[in-house]
Amino acid sequence: MSRMCELHIQSVADRVKDICHTLCTPARIEHMLGVESLARKLVPRTEVPDETIRLLSWGHDMFRDLSGSRLLAMARHYGIDVNETEETYPTLLHGKVAANYLVFCYDIDDEVRKAIHWHVTGSTEMGELGELLLIADMGEEGRPFEAASRIRLKAFVDKKKTVLDVLRSKMLWSLRENRPLQSEIVLCWNNYLRRDLSDAD
């Protein structure tokens, strides 16, 4: 990555942090700090620089505390194809809205965009940064449930298998809460499971 590119990401990440401090709750800020801390530990600096980790960690939930009506309005503004489940539960749109906002305002890198865009459901398109964000989002230190600590530990051993654990956890939550499963998460689960099974052959 060029120095100019790093400087661009750094200034965008700083700006996004400022926005988060005006739009997000204190608990959300704590969560973002937790995501940043775990994501930093999971990959070496030579693979993913600090400023990219910072942008992922703060950008993914920058709009998580906005109202549903505001998220729907922003989704329509950016021409996002809102599905029936997102129409009913607009909070699910916060990743897609943030990714579109960051591209529109700051022309962010496509790998960062995909990671933020897909962090709610996962996707076969999310890439390695998407896997990192998915894991750090679920496994960060502030998450109080048992599955999070298992995810946190396993991520240091095998990221691909940990992605499956994160998806399982997300789907079980939806089932317990009587929420619909989004097609993206099912497709992502099937794809990662198939890869895991073929690796085991």
Ligand SMILES: [Fe+2]
């Ligand atoms: Fe999120």
Ligand SMILES: [Fe+2]
């Ligand atoms: Fe999050």
